[in-house]
Amino acid sequence: MLKMMTYFQGFSGHQSVPVTVDFPRSPPKLPSTSEAESETSMSEASSEDLVPPLEAGAALYREEEKAAKKKEKKKSKGLASVFSVFTKGKKKKGQPSSAEPEGAAGSRQGLDGPLPTVEELKAALERGRLEAARPLLALERELAAAAAGGASAEELVRRQSKVEALYELLRDQVLGVLRRPLEAAPERLRQALAVVAEQEREDRQAAAAAGPGTSALATTRPRRWLQLWRCGVAEAAEERMGGRPAEGAEVPESVFLHMGRTMKEDLEAVVERLKPLFPAEFGVVAAYAESYHQHFAAHVAATAQFELCERDTYMLLVWVQNLYPNDILNSPKLAGELQGVGLGSLLPPKQIRLLEATFLSNEAANVKELMTRALELEAQRWAQDMPPQRLDGHCHSELAIDIIQIISQAQVKAESITLDLGSQIRQVLLVELLAFLRSYQHDFNEFLERGKKLRSYRANVIANINNCLSFRTSMEQNWQVPQDTLSLLLGPLAELKSHGFSTLLQSLCEDLKPLFKRFSHTRWAVPMETLEKIIATVGVRLPEFSELQDCFREELVEAVHLHLVKEYIIQLSKRRLVLKTAEQQQQLAGHILANADAIQHFCTEHGSHATWLQPALPTLAEIIRLQDPSAIKIEVATYATSYPDFSKGHLSAILAIKGNLSNSDVKSIRSILDVSTGVQEPSRPLFSLIKVG
Known part of the structure; x- marks a missing residue:
């Protein structure tokens, strides 16, 4: 009756399709140093505009590479010799590679051959030649040396503006590659990463060498390109995660599903394709994971601020507590990589507890409403005299199945x-289930009183008794609760079943009542003939109960068994039969034994397992047969052990049959019950059902 929502199909056990992280199409606007000053100075040195195109990429690089081949022969030998140092990662003997350790580049005073001109570096960078980063760094160091050598302030500012304009061009080229790393060729990506790493080393060296003093040079270090890259990663994550999942699909679960899939698939691509190329100092997996996590957490926090409906409260909790930590962070491909990142939860613990409390309250109200509605529909069927279904030859009601499904779901x-x-809601559901069972018992009792004239009355009574089996089985097998709690839940069902049995047996008991009275009227002259009529009457009526579940049919036969024994004892206790001689008492005892055997055989044959009733009549027969008061005392003491509710009043009624006992003997025999009275309560009542005068 309740339908569960699946918000994240495909995370667990799905066949993943290789995904390319689709980074945004344009890089963010990057900060520059002294932009206005740089542009002014560069315009003085050259008529060419040094501000690079923001979208210079791999395709442009390849096209310009072809055109550049014709011109390179005309270039200065200095530029050619400089670029030869970086070609394909090769190095001449004694020359450091692009991945030199920190300080190695600074230990070398210059590059082989003269440094390229500003125009040459600009042209190389515009063609995407990241190899120009090293001579640009050398140019920056020459500038620092010129400042230390006493060059004029005007000259220093002019030269620095040219260097900074080239660095802006290099920065945009490098970060452009890193912003779309999966679109770049691996070798070009390595070059961009090497440039950033080199700039980071230069930042550290500049910070270590900084000291007091003044210079006309503007402060440009640290450039913090690694930090700029991380900012770009954050913006890329925001753009990826913020995309619409589908046309018009803006419901919260669709948005969360889109973000979850995007994060999982993108991080898997980072682990598989980027981590092998990125230096460890970049922490590429952590950078992407933290950026995606922060965006996801911000969206969840914003959603949680609204007044949420029940569906959205559940959806938020599923994502925060289950899908996100289990299906994303601890997925097979990401668990090991994210173990040390420490992303944490999407919501703070306090807010999670509030959402859980709201969820429990909502579910309790829903469960109560659904169960109440199910009971109302069942009661309407009773009132409308609708017969129950038949299933496997038994009267069947869907009520128990509906209630069990409501609770289980x-x-x-x-x-x-x-x-x-799940453990917390179990206690809530137990409270609601107990309240329902009490309402069920109350409504069923009303039906038993008001619906007696309905044609389907007995069939509906049987169907609801059969319901008790489904309830009991579900509680015992599926609900691991303490025995006292289980007994509390089963209490209303036991009362419902007992009242139902009484209703079903009412007409049979009325038919048997005049037959049992014959024992007194005939002064027990022909007890076997009377008992045979009683048993025959019961045998004719037993098929009426065949639509009960087998276990309940057996219980009902046990109730019949108890009724036969009880009514037989009631007739013996009427004090209308007084036998003066031992022979008469022995004859009566024989009749009682024969009747007891007939009752036991008939009831056992029809499914009764009430073995506890077996000694009830034979022992009374033995008390009647015995003549020695001491022997009678022993028999009474044993009997009181089997039937703790056997009282002095019941004993007196039986002893009244023995007309040859003196008052002192009767008093002495009765005293034996003083020892055992109140020792224990009967687990099954017998004599407490029998009133004696």
Whole structure:
């Protein structure tokens, strides 16, 4: 009756399709140093505009590479010799590579051959030649040396503006590659990463060498390109995660599903394709994971601020407590990589507890409403005299199945968030289930009183008794609760079943009542003939109960068994039969034994397992047969052990049959019950059902 929502199909056990992280199409605007000053100075040195195109990429690089081949022969030998140092990562003997350790570049005073001109570096960078980073760094160091050598302030400012304009061009080229790393060729990506790493080393060296003093040079270090890269990663994550999942699909679960899939698939691509290329100092997996996590957490926090409906409260908890930590962070491909990142939860613990409390309250109200509605529909069927279904030859009602499903689905729903929340809702559901069972018992009792004239009355009574089996089985097998709690839940069902049995047996008991009275009227002259009529009457009526579940049919036969024994004892206790001689008493005892055997055989044959009733009549027969008061005392003491509710009043009624006992003997025999009275309560009542005068 409750339908569970699946918000994240495909995370667990799905066949993943290789995904390319689709980074945004344009890089963010990057900060520059002294932009206005740089542009002014560069315009003085050259008529060419040194501000690079923001979208210079791999395609442009390849096209310009072809055109550059014709011109390179005309270039200065200095530029050619400089670029030869970086070609394909090769190095001449004694020359450091692009991945030199920190300080190695600074230890070398210059590059082989003269440095290229500003125009040459600009042209190389515009063609995407990241190899120009090293001579640009050398140019920057020459500038620092000129400042230390006493060059004029005007000259220093002019030269620095040219260097900074080239660095802006290099920065945009490098970060452009890193912003779309999966679109770049691996070798070009390595070059861009090497440039950033080199700039980071230069930042550290500049910070270590900084000291007091003044210079006309503007402060340009640290450039913090690694930090700029991380900012770009954050913007890329925001753009990827913020995309619409589908045309018009803006419901919260669709948005969360889109973000979850995007994060999982993008991080898997980072682990598989980027991590092998990125130096460890970049922490590429952590950088992307933290950026995606921060965006996801911000969206969840914003959603949680609204007044949430029940569906959205559940959806938030499923994502925060289950899908995100289990299906994303701890997925097979990401668990090991994210173990040390420490992303944490999408929501703070306090807010999670509030959402869980709201969820439990919502579920309790829903469960109560659904169970109440199910009971109302069942009661309407009773009132409208609708016969129950027949299933496997038994009267069947869907009520128990509906209630069990309502409870079970609420339990599963909570466990789909966390097992701990499943444990919490169990207590809530037990309270609601107990309240329902009491309402069920009350409504059923009203039906028993008001519906006696309905044609389907007995069939509906049987169907609701059969319901008790489904309830009991479900509680015992699926609900691991303490025995006292289980007894509390089963109490209303036991009362419902007992009242139902009484209703079903009422007409049979009325038919048997005049037959039992014959024992007194005939002064027990022909007890076997009377008992045979009683048993025959019961045998004719037993098929009426065949539509009960087998276990309940056996219980009902046990109730018949108890009724036969009880009514037989009642007739013996009427004090209308007084036998003066031992022979008469022995004859009566023989009749009682024969009747007891007939009753036991008949009831056992029809499914009664009430073995506890077996000694009830034979022992009374033995008390009647015995003549020695001491022997009678022993028999009475044993009998009181088997039937703790056997009282002095019951004993006196039986002893009244023995007309040859003196008052002192009767008093002495009765005293034996003083020892055992109140020792224990009967687990099954017999004599407490028998009133004696």
